[in-house]
Amino acid sequence: MAARAAGVRLRGLGHTFGNGHAVLRDIDLDLPPGEIVAILGPSGCGKSTLLRLVAGLDTPSAGEVLVDGRAVTGIDERCAVVFQEPRLLPWRDLAGNVRLGLPKGTRKAEGDRIVRHWLDVVGLAGFHGHRPRQVSGGMAQRTALARALAREPGVLLLDEPFAALDALTRLRMQDLLADVQRGAGTTVLLVTHDVDEALHLADRVVMLGSVPPEPGATVVTTLDVKHPRPRDRAHPELAELRADLLERLGVPRPVPAEEAAPS
Incomplete structure (x- = not known):
């Protein structure tokens, strides 16, 4: 039983809350059918808002969301959402x-x-x-x-779905998602704060951030993760990508011990 994966295209997407706070601006992003894309960024940068716009739960202030070439104008049955809480x-x-x-x-x-x-x-x-x-x-x-x-959605939208779980259960759920996606073939857009989760699951990691002086977050970095699946979380290639992403998020690379030691 496999879903027919749908492509997603965002063009000039922006959103401003009713109080005038601009949270997103000029988002251009393409998700080919069957791809897993992870969205990273600092807290409050609009990651969850972006997901809600794709799902049709909110209406964008600017730009458009297209799923399989058709504009999303309301809650879209081609998409399914999993939130941080199960909501059963x-x-x-x-x-x-x-x-x-x-x-x-x-x-x-x-x-x-x-x-x-x-x-x-x-x-x-x-x-x-x-x-x-x-x-x-x-x-x-x-x-x-x-x-x-x-x-059987064409697009599966995941808003930090494993963040509330304990560490071991979170790892198991990540592996389960990777297995299910491989079998179902659906397109996945994953919002996460977890760099390791993004690298374990995604074909591409998209980072949102602000670029002053303009208000609102936009795409500041896109990183391809070409390491084949199933992925070894300890693989050196992923470790290097992890260090790169953390550095872009403001976490400096550790200084090697021999360089840190006083002369």
Whole structure:
């Protein structure tokens, strides 16, 4: 069961809040079908706002969002969103929560098959009838991922989906996402604060930042991650990319011990 990946094109995208605060400006970005792109940047630079504009949850103040060449003018069913919190309905079991993601008009038998498939894919076989309070945070977030994938979206939008999880569960969820994306083939736009997460998952890392004197964040750096998957998090090539990204985020490279030692 694979989604038909959709391409995303942002042209001159900008957004200003009602109080006059410009958060984004002049965003030009292309996501070819099937690519994983990670968005990095300092807190408050508009990463989540960018995701909401692509999803059609907010309306841009300038520019346009195109999915498969068609303008996004409202909530777009070609896109599915996973937020930092699972946002599951506590009175529904896990299968019932995943069913909420099904496209309108899905017949019951087909819906049952799709729900069962995605719960199995995310490692929740046997937990279909559990309520959210009966499972761990990681399992709840896997359910949220299954709910998004049940829509068979052309574009999967992820807003720091693993940030609230413990370190080990976060690593497992990253690996799960990489496996699911490889099988489903959907285009992924991932907002994250985690440089290591971006390097483990993305084909391309896009960094947002401000360029004075103009207000609002724009694209300041784009970095290709060409290391093949599955990726070894400790690979020296990724370590060098990590140091580069951290430096661009304002974290200086460590000084080698022999250079730091007093003469």
